[in-house]
Amino acid sequence: MTATLQPPVAVVSRTRWARENLARTPMDAALTIVFGLFLAWAAYRGLRFVLVTADWEIVRRNLRLFMVGRFPPDQLWRPWAAAYVMAATLGFCTGVIAAVAATDPRRAATSAASTRPAASVRSGLRRFWPLVVFIAAVLVLIRTPLPGVLLIGLVAVVIACRAVGRRLPGLARWIGVIVAAAVLLALQIVVAAGGVGWDDWGGLQLTLFVTVAGIVLAFPMGVLAALGRRSSLPVIRVVSVGYIELFRAVPLVAFLFIGQYLMLYAVPTSVDPPSFLIRALVVIALFESAYIAEIVRGGLQSIPVGQLEAAQALGLGPVQTTRRVVLPQALRNVIPAIVGQFISLFKDTSLLAIVGFFEVLDVARSVPSQPDFVGQGLSSITLAFAGFVYWVGSYTMSRESRRLETRMGVGTR
């Protein structure tokens, strides 16, 4: 039996720690004082703005606009129901994934520790603190009790379904189907039978929908374009390179103009032109897929030729080689970069404000000119709130991606 000795843990006393981190040299100590004063001032100003000077009344009164835009108030049960469906799916699927990960012997020790309730609440809070702060802020801003109760219920559903999912690791292979079914169901709840058409959506609801739909559409297209760029067939390669380089060289705004002005005319006269949101979605998916293609290409290039040769030696055809050998490894290698691109997509949805969608940023830009608030210089407050919404979304995604990266050991194996 061989006992692996862990490297000794250095014990650093507090004074030693303080000296190394705050005052190595006189110059360093001076920096500590300057930056300490600066950070204290910034924290004071920031907290004072949030808690004292800023009058959040404008956000409070327009919270519904921020969340769902001009969605008819009597139909609000629809987005709530859809949100509950999505929350249940999210909780369930992450639970199943966590259960599968726990069966991995290398991680069994760490996962077992986190199943104790107190520890898991603490680790959940530490992991999702931006989201927790966001939910708390919304709860503070809500004026009537019902949405608050529904919001807390939403979080409860996520946690409950996660617990259910943890007991059913066997469903892991059906996750794709479950997610697709849930997304379609949620969409139907909002749109079907006297529901509200896509062009009337707005606020955070629109942002989230465009992000999810954009990811679902752009990811397969990006993988296809990347494979095309690596193809041995010259025509397919040239077409893929042209597509990728064109979409990467021109800003999204220009493509949104195309969606606005050109796509209208690209359908036959006999057919009704597609709705504005669909055109914007197509444009966003095409645009982001070019960036995803370049990331996936990097992943494909990182696969050693030996893998291909081994697959061929086993008698796998080109399609099977790609599907079963190359792509799984290539995609695993670039997961962090792909999540980074999804974050960009999430942030890019703000550009919809330029072409006239009533999404979060546009709400923040326009509510300070409401008759009750006009001319009071309130845009710093509304924009700060919109920024907070975007920041919570992308920061949570980037934290999760970093977590995934360390768990999968990308770059260390």
Next chain:
Amino acid sequence: MTATTLPVTPARRPPPWRDARVLRVAAQVAVVAVIVGVLGYLYDNLITNLRIRGISTDFDFLDRPATIEIAYSDFRASQPVREAIRVGIKNTLLVAAVGIPLTTVLGTVVGLARLSTNLLVRSAAGLYVETLRNLPPLLVIVFVNSAVFLELPRIGDPIDVGGFLVLSNRELAAASPVAGDQLAAYALVVAVALVVSIVVWRRRTRASEVTGAPHHRVIWAGLPLLLGVVGGYLLLDAPVTLSHPAAVGRGISGGVAMSIGYGAVVTGLVLYTSSHVAEIVRGSVQAIDRGQTEAAEAIGLSSAQRLRFVVLPQAFRIAVPPMINQFLNLTKNSSLAIAVGYAELAAITLVLISQANPAPQMVLLLMTIYLVISIVISIVANVVNRHLQLVER
């Protein structure tokens, strides 16, 4: 023994539907057919629809008067559309030309600060990066515009920072150099001083390399330059003067003035892009093998020397390609200026489309121009990159 000849089977080609050579050609022909078919169909629809709506499909509109006003330019409404687009290109490049150097400097400083041994410096830089990187650039620009610049005092009563900066909610102005009478002579003097100091620098460096004596090249080479710059300035009686901005009535005179739209775009994009550049700088420095730093310590270099001579030159090589990407992003993101009313290319295109210029051609032009700008930047950047890369065995 007689050699037995093996029966030679004539090479049989597989049937065409299993022959890889045939299939390869067939697949490519099929792809071309599908793409040409789809694009042709869309183009046909487009032309038909445009004809029905009576929208012209040629580029004659480029020579017609633009009938638009462009703030902060000498563009007149009677000038052709072509000229308006040219002003747009110039304004787009103006954002890139000012934004890229500022982003590089700010991003490098913040990126190095994130690696500081001082906890507070490190945290401040981390706060900066994690805040800005996770906000949409459009929101940063709109925030700088509406929540900062538009809240400045009105132009009649601006903030005046020692005569060097004048800030109001309509215009921002900074002090700028103005050419005097003897500028040409002064430029000559400075150029001569520069040449002399470069020669001295080289000789001191070489002498130091040969003899090992300290070169003190900064002092030796700096002297003639300082002499030329200061002496020339005094002798030639102030060939360059500083023009201070000042609020005069409903405008600002002197200095270099800019619209708050331009200020917001440049400030917003520099803040946003520098957070990404900082991450690139940090990543590249961390990518340098620890052994390099330890070796530098072992030969007795100070921490500044370690950074200057060992770590940064190597990190710089790693950082260049992703930095170029960020420069391209900044240039493309200048199109977000549309939201704050700065008249760059995309904004002018939008205004021109609203003035009944045909949208398809305008959008096509817009895309082509961005394509050219992107290609030029990447060609220049790739040349620079190739010169910087280490030539390995």
